[in-house]
Amino acid sequence: DTGVSQDPRHKITKRGQNVTFRCDPISEHNRLYWYRQTLGQGPEFLTYFQNEAQLEKSRLLSDRFSAERPKGSFSTLEIQRTEQGDSAMYLCASSSYDISKGNEQFFGPGTRLTVL
Amino acid sequence: GQQLNQSPQSMFIQEGEDVSMNCTSSSIFNTWLWYKQDPGEGPVLLIALYKAGELTSNGRLTAQFGITRKDSFLNISASIPSDVGIYFCAGLWANSKLTFGKGITLSVRP
Numbered sequence: 157d158t159g160v161s162q163d164p165r166h167k168i169t170k171r172g173q174n175v176t177f178r179c180d181p182i183s184e185h186n187r188l189y190w191y192r193q194t195l196g197q198g199p200e201f202l203t204y205f206q207n208e209a210q211l212e213k214s215r216l217l218s219d220r221f222s223a224e225r226p227k228g229s230f231s232t233l234e235i236q237r238t239e240q241g242d243s244a245m246y247l248c249a250s251s252s253y254d255i256s257k258g259n260e261q262f263f264g265p266g267t268r269l270t271v272l
Numbered sequence: 273g274q275q276l277n278q279s280p281q282s283m284f285i286q287e288g289e290d291v292s293m294n295c296t297s298s299s300i301f302n303t304w305l306w307y308k309q310d311p312g313e314g315p316v317l318l319i320a321l322y323k324a325g326e327l328t329s330n331g332r333l334t335a336q337f338g339i340t341r342k343d344s345f346l347n348i349s350a351s352i353p354s355d356v357g358i359y360f361c362a363g364l365w366a367n368s369k370l371t372f373g374k375g376i377t378l379s380v381r382p
C-alpha cells in the first residue's frame with residue numbers, strides 16, 4: 157500500500173500529558189499537511205510543509221502544538237499539556253506540488269485523539 | 273475560520289435514485305475537490321476540478337466547477353448502498369490549504 161499512513165490510529169490520554177503523532181506521506185509527494193476534524197465538521201487546516209520547510213501555520217495551532225518534518229519525508233505532530241478540547245481526529249494529507257494540476261491532496265486514515 | 277456552505281446536513285434516498293448536492297462559498301477558488309468519508313476513516317478524493325465551467329465524471333459521479341468560481345455541485349447517479357457516507361466539498365486557492373464544507377451525510381435505503 158503506497159497511500160498516506162498515520163500512527164497511531166487511536167490515542168487515549170489524560171489531560172496534561174504530551175502526545176505525538178506520526179504521518180508518512182505518499183513517497184513521491186513533497187507537500188504534507190495536517191488538519192484537525194471534530195464531530196460534525198469538515199477538516200480544518202493546521203499547518204503544511206513543502207519538503208522540510210513549514211510554510212504556513214493556522215491560528216488554530218496554539219503554542220502547545222508543534223509539527224516537524226526534519227528530512228522532508230515523514231512528519232510528527234506533538235501536542236503538549238493536552239486539554240479536553242484537543243480531542244479530535246488529526247488528519248494528515250500529502251500532495252505533489254504541480255501548478256498545472258491544482259494540488260490534489262490525499263488523506264491518511266487519521267489519528268483519533270481522546271483526552272480524558 | 274471560513275467554511276464552505278453545504279446543505280442539507282443529511283439526505284435520504286432510495287437505492288437506484290440519483291442525488292445531487294451543491295457547495296457554495298463567498299470566496300472564489302481555483303480548484304474544487306469532492307471527498308467521501310466513512311466513519312473513523314480519512315476523506316477519500318472522488319473528483320478534482322480545475323477550471324471554471326469544467327464538468328468531470330468519475331464512474332457514476334459527475335461534478336461541475338461553477339462559472340463564478342464560488343460554487344460546485346456533485347451528482348451521483350443510480351445510487352447503491354456503498355454510496356453511504358459523508359460527502360465533503362473543498363476549495364483550494366493558491367495551491368496551499370483546503371477549505372472544507374461541513375459535509376452532507378448520505379443514507380441509501382435498499
